Amino acid sequence: MHSLPIFVDLRGRPVVLLGEGDAAEAKRRLIERAGGRPVGEAEGEDHGARLAFVACADEAEAAATAARLKARGLIVNVADRPALCDFTLPAIVDRDPVLLAIGTGGRSAGLAKALRQRIEALLPAGLGALAEALAAARARMRARWxxxxxxxxxxxxxxxxxxxxxPLGDGxxxxxxxxxxxxxxxxxxxxxxxRLRSADPDDLTLGEARLLGQADRLYHRPDVPQAILARARADAARHACAVPxxxxxxxxxxxxGFA
Structure with missing residues (x-):
């Protein structure tokens, strides 16, 4: 992975927003949609802001502004300049409280948008209600299992x-x-x-990929590449061995292992 995807709770928190024009307004809408409070640099310093968005048309100004904010310890996003960013913004599929974030590390916002549009069509509007129902049933699930x-x-x-x-079914x-x-x-x-046919994870069948995603543990040959192992659950135990x-x-x- 080129970066660690995380979800940050911005509700009621100040977020520095510097710049003007359409790019700055788009960032303002996103901050407010997430419950954050867009502020200027001075107010952000007074109230302990930790995130900052910079939307300056001039490249030199954007670089100087980002450097100044980073020196103060803020984590900075600079619109349309991924090389200056500490974090990038994903394309978002919103089924509150279910959120899907699609990122390309700043390589192509168009690709992230196209994938978001495809996924939007797959996910039912009631997906958020399922998440809420599972949360409400947490105590009963713990008692049952x-x-x-x-x-x-x-x-x-x-x-x-x-x-x-x-999750993709009805009701x-x-x-x-x-x-x-x-x-x-x-x-x-x-x-x-x-039995793997190659070191390319894209050669996994749908059934094999599903099994890897469900497994409690992996017994894998030492020569199995990390790209394959990464298709398993992050919390699945991994044991490198010749024979399970x-x-x-x-x-x-x-x-x-390999065939």
Whole structure:
């Protein structure tokens, strides 16, 4: 990854905004949409602002302004000048409280926009309601599955394609109570071999990519490249070994190596 995607809570917080014109107004709207309070440089210093947006048409002025703000410890975005940015702004798909951010590291805002438009058409308007329903059911889910790994596997199965809470299906938010009340049989512990055809992660089949995203742990040959391992869940345990153990552990394990 070229940068770490994060979501920053700006509600009620000052955010320095310097510049004028359409670019500055676009940044102002975005800050206010996120609940932040656009302020000038002096007010931002007085109130402990930590983020700054610079939208200056003149390149030398933009560079000098960014350098000055960075010297004060602010994290700075400079419109249309990714080389001067500490952070870049993604294209946003908003299904509040669900937010999807698509970034290209400042390489192409047009590409990020095109991807956002494609994804917008896929995600139902009720996706945010599903997130709220799951949040409201958190205590009941903990009571139903006290073990964190069992709880995660149950939620993963419910949210999978065709599952009772499929995020792209109809009425998922209304189905949360029925799902919690239903009988559940946890899938048996298993280890699934995946034999790679190349070092290119794009050569993974859809089924293989889905298994990697669901796995609790990976037993992988030392020569499996990081680009492949990165397709697994970030919190999945990783074990470099020539041969996986006979007892792989609870849940889903992947035996990953080249064919």
């Amino acid at each position: 006290p073990d964190a790994d069992s709880r995660r596997r149950a939620i993963d199965a419910a949210l999978a394609e065709g599952g009772p809470l499929d 998922a938010a209304e189905a949360v109570d029925r799902w919690l009340a239903a009988d559940h049989v946890e899938a048996a512990d298993r280890i699934v071999p995946i 153990p006979a007892a792989s552990g609870p849940g889903l394990s992947i035996d990953l």
